[in-house]
Structures are given as C-alpha cells and as structure tokens.
Amino acid sequence: MKLTVWTYEGPPHVGAMRVATAMKGLHYVLHAPQGDTYADLLFTMIERRDHRPPVSYTTFQARDLGSDTATLFKASCQDAYDRFKPEAIIVGASCTAELIQDDPGGLSSSMNLPVPVIPLELPSYQRKENFGASETFYEVCRALAKPCDRTPEVTCNILGPTALGFRHRDDVVELSSILESLGISVNVVAPLDATPEDIGNIPAAHFNVMLYPETCETACRWLEREFKQPFTKVVPIGVGATRDFIAEVKQIAGLPDTPVDESRLRLPWYSRSVDSTYLTGKRVFIFGDGTHAMAAARIAKDEMGFEVVGLGCYNREYARPVRALAKELGIEALISDDYLEVESTIEALQPEMILGTQMERHIGKRLGIPCAVISAPVHVQDFPARFSPQVGWEGANVIFDTWVHPLVMGLEEHLLHMFREDFEFHDDAGASHHGSHVPAAQHKREEAPTELLVKDGVTWLADAEKELRKIPFFVRGKARRNTEKFAADQGLDAISIETLYEAKAHYAR
Amino acid sequence: MNAFAPVAPPATGCGSAPVLKQRGQREVFCGLTSIVWLHRKIQDAFFLVVGSRTCAHLLQSAAGVMIFAEPRFGTAILEEKDLAGLADANEELDREVERLLARRPDIRQLFLVGSCPSEVIKLDLSRAAERLTQRFAPHTRVLNFTGSGIETTFTQGEDECLAAMVPVLPETDAEQLLMVGALPDVVEDQLTGMIEAMGVPVVRALPSRSADVEVGIGPNTKFIVAQPFLGATTGMLSGRGAQHIAAPFPFGEEGTTAWLRAVADAFNVSDEKFNEVTAAPRARARKAIAAHAERLAAKSVFFFPDSQLEIPLARFLTRECGMTAIEVGAPYIHRDLVGPDLDLLAEGPTISEGQDVDLQLDRCRAARPDLTVCGLGLANPLEAEGLATKWAIELVFTPVHGYEQAGDLAALFAKPLKRREGLAL
Numbered sequence: 001m002k003l004t005v006w007t008y009e010g011p012p013h014v015g016a017m018r019v020a021t022a023m024k025g026l027h028y029v030l031h032a033p034q035g036d037t038y039a040d041l042l043f044t045m046i047e048r049r050d051h052r053p054p055v056s057y058t059t060f061q062a063r064d065l066g067s068d069t070a071t072l073f074k075a076s077c078q079d080a081y082d083r084f085k086p087e088a089i090i091v092g093a094s095c096t097a098e099l100i101q102d103d104p105g106g107l108s109s110s111m112n113l114p115v116p117v118i119p120l121e122l123p124s125y126q127r128k129e130n131f132g133a134s135e136t137f138y139e140v141c142r143a144l145a146k147p148c149d150r151t152p153e154v155t156c157n158i159l160g161p162t163a164l165g166f167r168h169r170d171d172v173v174e175l176s177s178i179l180e181s182l183g184i185s186v187n188v189v190a191p192l193d194a195t196p197e198d199i200g201n202i203p204a205a206h207f208n209v210m211l212y213p214e215t216c217e218t219a220c221r222w223l224e225r226e227f228k229q230p231f232t233k234v235v236p237i238g239v240g241a242t243r244d245f246i247a248e249v250k251q252i253a254g255l256p257d258t259p260v261d262e263s264r265l266r267l268p269w270y271s272r273s274v275d276s277t278y279l280t281g282k283r284v285f286i287f288g289d290g291t292h293a294m295a296a297a298r299i300a301k302d303e304m305g306f307e308v309v310g311l312g313c314y315n316r317e318y319a320r321p322v323r324a325l326a327k328e329l330g331i332e333a334l335i336s337d338d339y340l341e342v343e344s345t346i347e348a349l350q351p352e353m354i355l356g357t358q359m360e361r362h363i364g365k366r367l368g369i370p371c372a373v374i375s376a377p378v379h380v381q382d383f384p385a386r387f388s389p390q391v392g393w394e395g396a397n398v399i400f401d402t403w404v405h406p407l408v409m410g411l412e413e414h415l416l417h418m419f420r421e422d423f424e425f426h427d428d429a430g431a432s433h434h435g436s437h438v439p440a441a442q443h444k445r446e447e448a449p450t451e452l453l454v455k456d457g458v459t460w461l462a463d464a465e466k467e468l469r470k471i472p473f474f475v476r477g478k479a480r481r482n483t484e485k486f487a488a489d490q491g492l493d494a495i496s497i498e499t500l501y502e503a504k505a506h507y508a509r
Numbered sequence: 510m511n512a513f514a515p516v517a518p519p520a521t522g523c524g525s526a527p528v529l530k531q532r533g534q535r536e537v538f539c540g541l542t543s544i545v546w547l548h549r550k551i552q553d554a555f556f557l558v559v560g561s562r563t564c565a566h567l568l569q570s571a572a573g574v575m576i577f578a579e580p581r582f583g584t585a586i587l588e589e590k591d592l593a594g595l596a597d598a599n600e601e602l603d604r605e606v607e608r609l610l611a612r613r614p615d616i617r618q619l620f621l622v623g624s625c626p627s628e629v630i631k632l633d634l635s636r637a638a639e640r641l642t643q644r645f646a647p648h649t650r651v652l653n654f655t656g657s658g659i660e661t662t663f664t665q666g667e668d669e670c671l672a673a674m675v676p677v678l679p680e681t682d683a684e685q686l687l688m689v690g691a692l693p694d695v696v697e698d699q700l701t702g703m704i705e706a707m708g709v710p711v712v713r714a715l716p717s718r719s720a721d722v723e724v725g726i727g728p729n730t731k732f733i734v735a736q737p738f739l740g741a742t743t744g745m746l747s748g749r750g751a752q753h754i755a756a757p758f759p760f761g762e763e764g765t766t767a768w769l770r771a772v773a774d775a776f777n778v779s780d781e782k783f784n785e786v787t788a789a790p791r792a793r794a795r796k797a798i799a800a801h802a803e804r805l806a807a808k809s810v811f812f813f814p815d816s817q818l819e820i821p822l823a824r825f826l827t828r829e830c831g832m833t834a835i836e837v838g839a840p841y842i843h844r845d846l847v848g849p850d851l852d853l854l855a856e857g858p859t860i861s862e863g864q865d866v867d868l869q870l871d872r873c874r875a876a877r878p879d880l881t882v883c884g885l886g887l888a889n890p891l892e893a894e895g896l897a898t899k900w901a902i903e904l905v906f907t908p909v910h911g912y913e914q915a916g917d918l919a920a921l922f923a924k925p926l927k928r929r930e931g932l933a934l
Contacts, residue, residue: 003557007565057534
C-alpha cells in the first residue's frame with residue numbers, strides 16, 4: 001500500500017484506451033464498474049475530442065457480483081459488436097474486474113464474433129498507463145500485422161502517437177514533412193488515426209520511426225524480429241537530435257548524405273543572438289517521462305546554454321537510460337512517481353527554472369520558480385489550437401519560445417537588479433509580461449524581520465537577511481542556498497552581510 | 510403572484526408516472542467523486558481512499574482543474590502484496606494512517622473510504638476505523654464509508670459519508686433544526702440566517718465545517734434535507750429519533766419558498782413572520798430568474814442521469830423558466846425525498862431511473878432537445894452533433910441553492926444557449 005496524492009500515470013487500462021481512442025474501427029470492451037467511465041472525460045474534455053471514446057464498459061454493480069458478471073461481459077461484447085460494427089475488438093479488465101477473474105479473453109473468444117478479438121492482460125496492481133498503451137499497441141500489431149511485400153519506393157511507418165499524447169497530433173505533421181523532404185513517404189501512422197486494416201499494412205514499409213518509445217518500443221522490437229523492419233532509436237526532439245535522427249534515417253534508408261534544408265529552423269540563431277546571453281548557466285531541473293526528459297536535458301545543455309542541476313523521470317521503464325544520462329551530466333537521477341518526493345528535491349536544489357510536467361508547474365508556482373511544460377501527464381493547456389509540435393525544426397522553435405517565456409527577460413533582469421525598490425517595477429511583481437503582475441502595495445514586506453532565520457544550525461543575522469531580500473526573487477533562492485552552504489563549509493554559525501558577499505565572491509562564475 | 514400563496518401543484522404531476530428502467534452501460538461517476546467537494550467543506554477532515562491507481566486517477570481527473578495545494582484527500586493504492594494477504598493489508602493501512610496523521614496534525618476527522626477493489630477483496634474498513642479510532646482518540650476520530658462504483662453513484666458518496674457520521678453524533682434533547690447536506694458556506698449562511706430570523710431556536714448544519722462545532726441529535730430534533738441524494742442519511746437520522754421535514758428542494762424561488770415554508774410550518778412560524786423574512790429575497794430571486802427565463806422559455810430540456818438533482822431541477826426549469834422537459838433521467842429516485850418535487854412536475858416527460866447510455870443517446874438524438882444536461886464524457890460529442898449541452902457536474906460544484914443563487918442557477922442553463930446565439934461561426 002502506498003499513499004498517493006497525485007499520480008503521473010493512470011492505470012494501464014487508460015493506456016489501452018489511449019490506443020483504442022486514437023484508432024478508427026477498433027472497439028474496446030472493458031470489464032469495469034460504472035465509476036471507471038470517468039476516463040471518457042479525459043478524452044472529451046482534456047483533448048476536446050468530438051466523439052466518445054470507442055469503449056463499452058460492462059459497468060457491473062455489487063448485486064451482479066453474486067450472480068453472473070461473465071454473462072454481463074458477453075452481453076456487452078455482443079451489444080458493442082452489433083451497435084458499432086468495429087473491424088476489430090480489444091477486450092480487457094480494469095483493476096476491479098481483474099479481481100473477479102472473469103477472463104474476458106476466454107469469454108470473448110468463445111463467442112465466435114466475425115472480427116478479430118484481441119485479449120489484453122494488463123496487471124493493474126503492478127503496472128501503469130504507459131505500459132498499458134505499449135502493451136495494447138504491441139498486441140494489436142501482433143494480431144493484425146500480416147506479411148506483405150515492401151512498397152516499391154522507400155517508405156516508413158511513424159509509430160507511437162496515441163490519443164491524449166503530449167503534442168502527438170502536431171509531432172506527426174512535423175515529422176511527416178521532414179521525412180518528405182528526405183524523399184521518404186509515410187506508409188502508416190499508428191495508432192493515431194490508423195484502422196485495423198492499416199495495422200495489417202505496417203510490414204509494407206521499409207522501416208519504422210519509433211517516435212515515442214514509451215508507447216511503441218515493444219511493438220517496434222517485435223516488428224523488427226518478425227518482419228525484419230529496422231527502427232530508428234533517436235527521438236527527434238531538439239536541434240541536435242533532429243540532425244542525428246535524419247542521419248540515422250539516411251543510413252537505414254540508404255540515402256546519400258546530402259545537405260538537408262534547415263531553413264525553417266530558428267533556434268540556433270535565437271540562442272546565439274545577444275539577447276539570449278542572460279540564459280547562460282541558468283540552473284534548470286528537468287522532470288517528465290523518460291523520453292521527453294532526456295531530450296530536454298540535451299537541449300537545455302547544448303542548445304540553450306543552461307546548467308542541468310537535476311534530471312529525472314516518473315516511468316521506471318526508462319530509469320536506466322535516464323540514470324546514464326544523469327551520470328554523464330555529473331548529477332544523480334531522480335526516478336520516482338511520488339509527487340511529494342519530486343517537490344522536496346526541487347525545493348532542495350533551488351533551480352532557477354523547472355522543465356517538467358503540469359505537476360511541476362504547480363510545484364513551481366508554490367515555490368516561486370518559473371516552469372515550462374515538456375511532457376505528459378497532459379492538461380487541457382497541452383492541446384493548444386495553434387500548431388505546436390515538439391519534434392523537428394518547428395519543434396525546436398516552439399521549445400525555444402516555450403522555455404524562454406516563463407523567464408524574466410534580459411534587460412528586465414538588469415533593471416530589477418538596479419531599481420529593487422521601485423513601487424511597481426519590483427521583484428515581487430514577477431516578470432512584466434505575465435498576467436500575475438502584482439502591485440507593490442499588496443505585497444509590502446515588514447521593514448525588519450522580527451525573528452531570525454535559522455537553517456540547519458546557521459542563523460541569518462537581521463541585517464544579512466534584509467540584504468538577502470534586496471536580491472531579486474529569481475536569484476534569491478540560489479543566493480540563500482549558496483550562502484548557507486558556504487557558511488556551513490566555513491564552520492560559521494551566523495551569517496552576516498559580510499558572509500553573504502564572501503559567499504557571492506566564492507561562487508562567482 | 511401573491512407572496513402568501515402556497516405552491517399550486519399541476520393537475521397531474523409525475524408522482525405516479527411510470528418510471529423507465531433500463532439496464533446497460535451507465536455513464537456516471539462513482540461515489541468517490543463526492544470527496545472533491547466534501548474535503549473543501551469539512552475543513553479538518555482527511556479522506557483516505559483505500560483503492561487502486563484508478564481511484565487516484567479519477568479523483569485527480571474529476572477535480573477538473575487539479576487542486577494542487579496539498580489536498581485533504583489521498584489514495585492508499587493497493588499493490589499486489591496487499592491482495593495476497595489481508596492481514597498485511599490491515600498492517601499497511603495502519604502504517605499509512607500513522608504516517609499521514611503524523612504529517613498532518615491538523616486532521617481531526619479521518620474518513621477511510623472504501624472503493625471497488627477494497628470491497629471486492631472484502632477489506633473491512635469499519636473494523637479498521639474502530640481500531641484506529643481507539644488508537645488516535647481523542648484528537649482524531651476515524652470513520653469509514655463507501656464511495657465504490659459498485660455500490661454508489663456520484664453524489665451517493667456524500668450520502669454515505671454523512672450517514673457514517675450520524676451514529677457518532679452526541680444525544681441532545683434540545684429543540685432544534687438540523688439542515689442536512691454539504692452546501693457552500695455562503696449558501697448555508699444565507700439559509701440558516703433566514704431560518705433563524707423566523708425565530709427557529711437552534712439551527713445546525715450537517716456536515717459542520719469542523720469537528721469543533723458540536724452537532725447533537727435527539728427526539729426534539731427536526732431535520733430538513735438540502736440535497737435530494739441523501740436517502741441513507743435520512744434513514745439514519747430518523748433511526749436516531751429525529752423527525753424528517755419533507756419538502757421540495759430549495760432550487761429557484763418557488764422551491765426555496767416551499768422548502769423554507771415547510772420549516773416554518775414545522776416550527777409554527779406565523780405567515781406574517783414568514784413573509785417578513787422572505788418577501789424581499791423572493792422578489793429578488795424572481796427578478797433574477799426573469800432575466801434568464803426569457804431565453805429558456807418554450808425550449809426543451811433532456812436530462813441524462815448524473816447527480817440525482819435532475820428531478821428538482823426539472824421542476825425548476827419547467828415551472829419557473831418555462832421550459833419543457835422531454836426526459837428526466839436520474840441515477841436513483843428516492844421517492845421519500847423527491848416525492849414533493851415529482852408532484853410539482855407536470856406530467857409529460859419520461860422519468861427514467863438508471864441507464865443504458867446507448868439507448869438513452871438514441872432517444873436524445875431522436876428528440877433533438879434544445880438543451881441536454883449531461884456528464885463531461887457526453888457533452889462535447891453531443892455538441893459536435895449540434896446539440897447544446899450543459900455539464901451536469903457544474904450544478905454540484907456551484908452555489909445554486911436558495912433565493913440569492915436562483916438567478917445564477919437559471920443562468921447556468923441559459924449560458925450555453927446564449928453562447929450559441931452569440932457565436933458567428
């Protein structure tokens with residue numbers, strides 16, 4: 001038993017729903033009590049889908065438990081077939097139905113429905129949403145992909161995008177255009193918008209693009225074994241990764257190494273332009289799913305000039321590569337799905353910026369640290385009306401804008417340093433281009449602190465603490481942390497103004 | 510309208526109308542969802558769901574906008590090893606509760622909330638609650654109720670929660686009125702204020718905002734229910750000797766007046782006094798409703814089952830806003846509670862209980878109502894089919910009871926129609 005306040009991932013059957021809802025002509029019969037229908041709203045509200053997810057829930061009740069939930073399952077299965085006439089059906093159990101052990105797979109196969117019925121075994125008490133999506137997509141491929149001739153020209157499949165994915169819709173568009181610029185057309189995109197028939201044609205492509213390992217690595221590996229289809233390992237998020245991805249594609253497809261059109265890419269110049277100098281060495285904490293967190297770490301370090309002070313992911317399946325990357329960066333990876341643990345890590349590290357999920361956005365709000373969102377779990381804000389991919393050239397441009405937006409900008413930063421006490425242009429007001437601008441009067445601080453600040457046995461003397469408060473908010477956390485560490489290292493038990501500036505000189509970069 | 514006029518029922522109401530009962534897929538929340546408002550209402554309580562990752566995910570998603578201040582609810586997620594041995598599950602539960610209470614000393618009431626999985630594996634939370642109460646008394650009282658989807662639908666979670674509180678209420682002989690149901694503080698204060706102004710001796714609310722407010726119960730307690738889904742709680746209160754005051758629910762000017770009138774009659778308040786207290790807010794409510802009723806008049810409405818508020822709301826929309834009800838679906842119909850509303854609702858609409866969502870959608874599409882009141886899973890798909898919808902969940906998350914909110918209530922239904930008129934797309 002584990003106490004959970006907020007979760008990064010839903011249960012595995014929600015992952016299966018992400019696959020079913022992404023596809024067309026596939027129906028999911030889910031053995032589940034009535035409350036589990038809440039999952040529909042994830043798709044209809046968060047993603048604003050205009051159709052109900054293609055899911056029939058058996059919605060058994062307590063009184064059914066004594067009688068015959070198996071018959072109820074079969075009736076639901078038949079009703080779903082009769083009403084929706086799907087090309088294929090997936091069947092499975094949610095957490096509660098798993099306990100009553102009705103065996104949806106066995107029951108449905110005994111019904112001789114005239115379409116393929118694919119049973120799912122998703123252990124609800126061990127695994128989570130990403131596993132559910134990955135396993136479902138793999139099972140769907142295994143049941144429906146059939147041997148077929150390769151297309152005459154070089155084609156590939158884009159695998160991994162699902163419903164309720166972080167920018168999946170736009171990533172597919174951007175990636176398709178990059179592949180097209182290389183002269184490679186897309187055979188099948190799956191599961192997003194694919195029919196069961198399309199899944200059957202997956203083996204016709206020359207190779208697979210593994211767009212999101214979280215949802216398709218298992219399927220990619222199986223397709224490689226079964227149909228000798230190689231797959232790409234680089235996820236093209238960021239400038240360097242996109243270039244590496246293109247090189248990998250050229251190599252797999254046997255294309256000549258001719259220059260590629262990068263005219264749409266703006267990140268490199270934006271990052272080199274003098275206005276971006278202020279980004280140098282910003283201390284960032286990165287957290288998300290393994291794939292997006294690792295991509296963000298590379299962009300942060302190599303393409304934005306940040307210092308990565310923390311890196312982690314919530315999905316244990318990708319713990320190993322995340323740990324390896326963290327080690328390369330000289331830091332320790334945080335592998336956890338415990339929201340409170342992530343929060344306390346951020347609090348201890350005092351980064352100047354968080355690149356995280358919606359959860360970290362709220363942590364940032366509470367701690368006064370700016371945050372940009374880089375990964376699922378998704379929120380209605382992660383489905384913007386405008387085109388905003390993460391992959392490819394346009395993805396890099398979008399990421400530059402998204403990450404810079406929460407920060408206080410270059411000259412503004414200097415002005416805040418120079419005129420700290422200005423009544424409306426002051427540090428408590430936050431960045432001036434944000435709505436949360438607060439007039440000074442509402443935030444007036446007491447003139448002298450009434451009690452001394454004590455941290456780990458080190459006491460801030462009143463005048464030093466007053467001086468600390470004059471430091472603008474976006475570097476105050478760092479200054480405090482550095483000074484306390486400096487004092488502790490020097491064996492001091494009190495911090496004076498002198499100590500504050502000694503520490504500043506000591507940590508000068 | 511004469512301020513003294515009693516509510517005139519229609520010639521034939523829906524009290525004896527046949528009820529359509531279908532059995533199929535139900536598209537509704539489970540009772541755990543009630544925690545989303547209960548944990549804000551009872552400020553020193555913590556709700557610990559003993560369940561699965563699905564339960565945690567539901568609470569997070571149903572909260573809509575996630576409330577990220579450390580909430581006063583959480584889920585003890587059952588893992589493989591808890592399913593293997595129940596003795597261990599009890600130990601694990603005790604350990605998690607101990608940890609929680611150590612971190613949150615402000616918690617005075619802890620609710621262990623049962624879920625589908627905890628009920629299927631027959632984890633006895635009432636014994637756990639007894640055991641933990643002995644351990645943490647007197648500072649923290651531990652109670653239990655079920656919010657499972659195999660037993661409860663949406664607002665029934667609140668019913669189960671309040672029913673669980675009744676046995677531990679202290680005995681009192683005082684003559685008093687108990688107002689039952691979790692209402693927004695502002696609404697609760699308005700209603701108790703008016704009742705007190707009529708001279709009713711003591712007015713208490715269940716649930717109270719904190720454990721420090723002593724709420725007793727006894728043979729001289731009369732109670733009135735403010736929410737139509739509190740059937741189990743009503744039974745428990747009657748079992749403690751308190752007397753139920755039946756009334757239509759306080760939605761709209763007419764409903765609020767009838768509800769207050771029932772209280773006034775039970776405490777022998779004079780017509781003069783009643784009118785003195787209610788005349789001004791009644792006039793305000795009528796005026797506020799009229800501002801929106803124009804847009805709603807002669808429009809048709811179709812209710813999918815959601816919160817059990819459907820019957821009283823249909824009564825409000827048809828009688829005070831001039832709408833026509835096509836179907837009024839409720840997850841359950843507690844006749845003891847909604848009987849007075851059913852009697853006021855003129856015959857005509859299909860009254861349905863329970864659900865087969867696909868068949869109900871067929872009926873809705875065939876009827877093409879001007880406004881469909883439904884859950885979040887159905888709203889956007891129906892909008893995409895060209896039907897105007899109102900999310901039912903907003904009706905339980907917004908202050909809608911009483912005179913001062915009557916206009917807001919009408920506005921909630923008018924807004925989707927106004928928006929469609931206003932958009933040129």
